[in-house]
Amino acid sequence: MDFNDTPEEAAFRKEVRAWLDANATRKIDDKASFRARNDDPELLTKAKAWQDKKAKAGYARITWPKEYGGRGGSPILQVIYQQEEANYLVPLGFFDIGLGMCIPTMMAYAAPEHLKRYVKPALHGDEVWCQLFSEPAAGSDVAGIRTKAERDGDGWVINGQKVWTSGAHYSDYGIIITRTDPSVPKHQGLTMFFLSMKAPGVEVRPIKQMSGGANFNEVFFTNVRIPDSQRLGNVGEGWKAALTTLMNERLAVGMPSGGLDVDELMELARDTDLEDGPAIRNQQVRSKIADWYVQQQGLKLTRYRTLTALSKGQTPGPESSIIKIVAAPKMQDMGAFAMELMGPGGIMKEEVPHAAGFQAQWIGGAGFRIAGGTDEILRNIVAERVLGMPADVRVDKDVPFNKLKG
Amino acid sequence: MNFDFSDDQKLLKEQVRKFLTDKCPTKVVRRVLDGNETHADEVWKGLVELGVPATGIPEEYGGLGLSPLELCVIAEEMGRAAAPVPFDTSVVLATEALKLAGSDAQKRKWLSELAAGKAIGTLAIAEGPQPPKPRGIRTTFGGGRLNGKKLPVADGEAATFAVVLANTGGQGDRAVSLVLIDLTQAAVSKKRVETIDPARKHAELTFKDAAAELLGAEGEGWRTLERLYDAAAVYFAFAQVGGAEAAMWMARDYALQRQAFGRAIGSYQAIKHKLADCYVKLELARSNAYYGAMMLTDGGADLPLAAAAARIAATDAYDFASKENIQTHGGIGFTWEADTQFHYRRARVMALALGGPMAWKDKLVSRLEQKNAA
Numbered sequence: 157m158d159f160n161d162t163p164e165e166a167a168f169r170k171e172v173r174a175w176l177d178a179n180a181t182r183k184i185d186d187k188a189s190f191r192a193r194n195d196d197p198e199l200l201t202k203a204k205a206w207q208d209k210k211a212k213a214g215y216a217r218i219t220w221p222k223e224y225g226g227r228g229g230s231p232i233l234q235v236i237y238q239q240e241e242a243n244y245l246v247p248l249g250f251f252d253i254g255l256g257m258c259i260p261t262m263m264a265y266a267a268p269e270h271l272k273r274y275v276k277p278a279l280h281g282d283e284v285w286c287q288l289f290s291e292p293a294a295g296s297d298v299a300g301i302r303t304k305a306e307r308d309g310d311g312w313v314i315n316g317q318k319v320w321t322s323g324a325h326y327s328d329y330g331i332i333i334t335r336t337d338p339s340v341p342k343h344q345g346l347t348m349f350f351l352s353m354k355a356p357g358v359e360v361r362p363i364k365q366m367s368g369g370a371n372f373n374e375v376f377f378t379n380v381r382i383p384d385s386q387r388l389g390n391v392g393e394g395w396k397a398a399l400t401t402l403m404n405e406r407l408a409v410g411m412p413s414g415g416l417d418v419d420e421l422m423e424l425a426r427d428t429d430l431e432d433g434p435a436i437r438n439q440q441v442r443s444k445i446a447d448w449y450v451q452q453q454g455l456k457l458t459r460y461r462t463l464t465a466l467s468k469g470q471t472p473g474p475e476s477s478i479i480k481i482v483a484a485p486k487m488q489d490m491g492a493f494a495m496e497l498m499g500p501g502g503i504m505k506e507e508v509p510h511a512a513g514f515q516a517q518w519i520g521g522a523g524f525r526i527a528g529g530t531d532e533i534l535r536n537i538v539a540e541r542v543l544g545m546p547a548d549v550r551v552d553k554d555v556p557f558n559k560l561k562g
Numbered sequence: 563m564n565f566d567f568s569d570d571q572k573l574l575k576e577q578v579r580k581f582l583t584d585k586c587p588t589k590v591v592r593r594v595l596d597g598n599e600t601h602a603d604e605v606w607k608g609l610v611e612l613g614v615p616a617t618g619i620p621e622e623y624g625g626l627g628l629s630p631l632e633l634c635v636i637a638e639e640m641g642r643a644a645a646p647v648p649f650d651t652s653v654v655l656a657t658e659a660l661k662l663a664g665s666d667a668q669k670r671k672w673l674s675e676l677a678a679g680k681a682i683g684t685l686a687i688a689e690g691p692q693p694p695k696p697r698g699i700r701t702t703f704g705g706g707r708l709n710g711k712k713l714p715v716a717d718g719e720a721a722t723f724a725v726v727l728a729n730t731g732g733q734g735d736r737a738v739s740l741v742l743i744d745l746t747q748a749a750v751s752k753k754r755v756e757t758i759d760p761a762r763k764h765a766e767l768t769f770k771d772a773a774a775e776l777l778g779a780e781g782e783g784w785r786t787l788e789r790l791y792d793a794a795a796v797y798f799a800f801a802q803v804g805g806a807e808a809a810m811w812m813a814r815d816y817a818l819q820r821q822a823f824g825r826a827i828g829s830y831q832a833i834k835h836k837l838a839d840c841y842v843k844l845e846l847a848r849s850n851a852y853y854g855a856m857m858l859t860d861g862g863a864d865l866p867l868a869a870a871a872a873r874i875a876a877t878d879a880y881d882f883a884s885k886e887n888i889q890t891h892g893g894i895g896f897t898w899e900a901d902t903q904f905h906y907r908r909a910r911v912m913a914l915a916l917g918g919p920m921a922w923k924d925k926l927v928s929r930l931e932q933k934n935a936a
Binding site: 157158159160161165232418419422436439442443445446447449450451453454455457458460461463464465466467475478481482532534535536538539540542543544545546547548549 | 563564565566567631810814817818825826828829831833834835837838839841842845846847848849850852853855856859860870871874875878920922923924926927930931934
């Protein structure tokens with residue numbers, strides 16, 4: 157066993173490093189870049205410029221076929237690029253949904269002329285995409301969406317509301333799942349489209365989160381007209397298309413970036429005096445540190461197992477499905493515990509090094525346990541797909557959507 | 563990135579698994595649990611024929627000279643079967659103690675007998691219901707004679723020799739030494755001790771001026787024991803992972819078949835989420851155990867930390883899976899007839915054998931502090 161690159165991987169890593177050295181600034185402190193990020197109004201412009209540079213050098217989407225501007229490379233090379241890029245001060249995060257989920261769905265369903273028109277600008281960061289799935293009444297049960305698309309001549313008219321749409325406020329296009337037939341059971345009456353976020357009748361309102369940030373939006377659709385050519389997949393087969401999108405979401409294998417963890421908690425425990433000495437000598441504190449260290453290592457090493465499969469060209473096992481189930485509550489609980497160590501003063505934001513960071517993780521953890529699959533839904537997924545247990549009883553499965561209560 | 567076992571190692575694992583499925587089904591565990599035999603001797607003999615005790619012993623001492631990785635995959639299967647044989651005592655603890663601290667003559671005698679299946683070894687540390695510590699050991703060794711009492715000693719009755727922790731008169735941690743003793747002599751008496759796991763027999767060993775010799779240098783006992791426990795923690799972790807996985811699937815299978823309120827109980831989230839948690843703990847344990855195996859094989863500097871993490875994660879996974887397996891079964895799971903008890907009992911025995919999670923968590927943080935200071 158070893159953590160080494162194969163010769164091919166090592167050569168690629170060297171090439172990537174040389175390119176990054178020539179085009180970006182290396183981080184001095186691992187965690188430094190994070191807080192500067194959200195405060196910079198120019199960030200999107202900078203991110204677009206960086207994306208363009210990457211795309212021109214062939215690093216924007218390594219696993220995509222060459223005809224779409226990729227390299228036809230294996231997933232492990234994509235991971236290596238991301239590992240290396242994480243060591244540099246570059247603006248990231250604006251294109252992950254578009255390139256990771258929306259465009260792959262387009263590749264599966266859109267007409268060739270649309271691919272010709274949309275793939276390249278997305279890859280180069282000229283156009284940003286968002287994914288319009290969740291609704292106020294359809295979160296975990298996303299097939300319960302109500303946004304309507306009705307036929308109107310040779311096009312469609314969309315009315316309704318989406319919510320939790322990441323990046324809708326700076327997006328140019330989106331893929332949207334709609335209900336085209338309420339008279340059949342919920343999974344059967346759905347159809348997917350793509351549309352311009354600048355189309356008349358589309359209104360984006362940012363949602364201020366509990367953490368104070370506003371990365372998500374509500375999106376309202378009022379008589380938005382789109383041509384039938386923007387339909388993705390057959391009418392009534394939107395659920396199948398949505399699964400394509402969500403499957404691509406699950407293929408994303410990256411290392412988590414930044415964040416305070418066991419090292420910082422230990423620093424805090426060393427610097428905190430309890431009645432009988434430094435907190436780090438307290439057995440309850442040590443027990444917590446040990447538990448979180450075991451989780452932190454367990455997650456890192458579980459990723460290494462997944463990467464091993466990718467490196468050997470195999471399909472990874474289901475082990476990576478544990479990652480968010482463990483990471484999200486850990487983030488929340490460790491934040492809460494770090495504050496407890498500081499005593500009543502632990503509520504103040506800037507007095508102690510890391511105080512604000514741990515508080516942010518305590519707040520953010522509450523959202524992380526919900527976003528992209530709640531703790532509960534993820535456990536269902538493990539139970540059903542890994543352990544082969546039966547799906548829940550679905551009382552609405554065979555009932556026409558317009559006959560459902562609520 | 564190559565963080566996985568080789569195809570050959572996976573093949574070995576498959577072979578051992580096949581052998582145990584065939585020769586050591588749960589009815590064998592039950593036979594030992596209910597009966598008087600010290601262990602399932604026919605299973606043990608079969609394992610000797612397969613070369614299991616010889617796996618990690620160097621070729622010059624009659625072993626197969628394979629790496630710790632091979633022994634790790636075997637340990638996982640032993641744990642899965644909850645096999646009632648002296649694997650963790652003889653193949654792991656006694657063999658590793660000899661490899662760590664034995665003189666050439668000691669290795670020549672005992673390792674070759676272990677490899678050939680002629681000897682069964684064990685480790686005798688505890689002296690009753692107090693956690694062992696250097697200052698509390700009352701068994702004494704001096705002038706080549708061992709005196710005192712050890713209990714509980716796993717496989718004490720079946721064992722032909724033991725590695726014993728004894729007071730040799732030094733100060734602090736240096737008060738104790740490891741001592742090697744042939745248990746077949748008249749100055750050693752053995753008595754069975756009833757424990758929570760009758761499928762793994764334990765004994766009280768009494769030494770009255772018994773002939774014995776130092777294993778390793780005088781006063782080094784505690785330090786050697788720490789190193790021995792680090793290696794053992796990794797092998798135990800694999801056995802615990804195997805046991806946890808077996809308990810998890812046993813619960814899953816029952817949950818698919820048992821009906822309540824008009825449907826399989828496995829369709830209720832209360833059961834699904836519980837078993838999903840089993841899986842999460844299992845994979846955390848497996849990943850930490852793999853790293854322990856890697857460090858053990860490479861003599862990596864991270865072994866003490868990796869071993870502690872593997873130990874904590876695997877103990878947690880096995881405890882959780884074994885108890886929630888009973889819970890998933892409901893009343894039937896609490897009967898003597900049910901197989902659920904094997905893993906529940908074994909999980910607790912394994913959790914305590916090298917010191918429990920409380921002690922290992924403290925050790926882990928100390929090691930983390932040392933690493934960060936370095």
